[in-house]
Amino acid sequence: MKSLFILAVFLFLSxxxxxxxxxxxxxxxxxxxxxxxxxSWAPQGTVRVREGRVxxxxxxxxxxxxxxxxxxxxxxxxxxxEHLRGPDFFDAARFPTAVFELxxxxxxxxxxxxxxxxxxxxxxFPVTVEPAPGGLRLRGTATLDRTQFGVNYNSxxxxxNLGSYAIRNDFQVTFDLLAR
Numbered sequence: 600m601k602s603l604f605i606l607a608v609f610l611f612l613s614x615x616x617x618x619x620x621x622x623x624x625x626x627x628x629x630x631x632x633x634x635x636x637x638x639s640w641a642p643q644g645t646v647r648v649r650e651g652r653v654x655x656x657x658x659x660x661x662x663x664x665x666x667x668x669x670x671x672x673x674x675x676x677x678x679x680x681e682h683l684r685g686p687d688f689f690d691a692a693r694f695p696t697a698v699f700e701l702x703x704x705x706x707x708x709x710x711x712x713x714x715x716x717x718x719x720x721x722x723x724f725p726v727t728v729e730p731a732p733g734g735l736r737l738r739g740t741a742t743l744d745r746t747q748f749g750v751n752y753n754s755x756x757x758x759x760n761l762g763s764y765a766i767r768n769d770f771q772v773t774f775d776l777l778a779r
Contacts, residue, residue: 619661622734622778624651629667630773636755636765644674644683646772649696653778655735658728660709663701670695687752688745690716709739715748734779741772 627648634641651665669691674680684691694716701711702721710723724741746768751757753766 619654619656622653622655624648624653624665625777625779627774627776631672631770632773633770634767635763636761636767637763642674642679644672644680646673647671648776651776651778653735653737655728655778658730658735660701660704660726660728660737663699663704663709663711665699667697667699668695669697688750693717713743713748716750718748720747731777731779734777736775736777738775739773741774742769743772744768745770 628645629648630643630645632641632643647668649666649668652663653660654662669689670684672680672683672689672691674683683689686693689697697713697715699711699713699722701709703710704726707725707727708723709726710721712719713722722741722743724739726737726739729736729738745751746754746756753761753764754768755761755765756768758765
């Protein structure tokens with residue numbers, strides 16, 4: 600009788616707590632946008648997702664890990680793309696990946712840690728989760744402070760009298776990814 604009761608409790612809890620579904624991110628591209636400190640110049644380019652996984656109960660994301668291949672940073676000006684991959688910015692030769700690990704997802708806001716250039720910091724940003732054929736579609740824009748990750752090149756927080764060479768500390772990463 601005791602084992603029957605334990606089985607009934609287990610079945611009830613299993614039905615009340617649906618199992619998470621594990622998804623893999625399809626290969627995807629993130630769009631980055633930087634900004635000049637003065638004026639309207641806002642260079643834009645892409646960087647590729649190397650791999651990722653998402654666990655969700657319906658639209659409620661429970662876990663996620665996204666690995667970004669920093670060696671794939673692009674811009675229409677090859678010289679700028681090379682500079683971004685170099686030691687002044689993301690030093691992709693020494694730090695070829697950036698990793699986001701989700702710690703919580705509440706009310707459409709993802710919170711987690713981002714490791715960039717070997718530095719791990721908390722980040723949070725809005726994410727829209729929608730059903731997609733065979734999985735989920737995740738969309739949003741994260742605003743990040745590059746100086747939190749040791750990317751200080753031409754930042755007025757660290758250098759004076761930069762004039763038109765000053766670059767804002769914050770930049771955006773926009774994503775529209777499929778998880779199946």
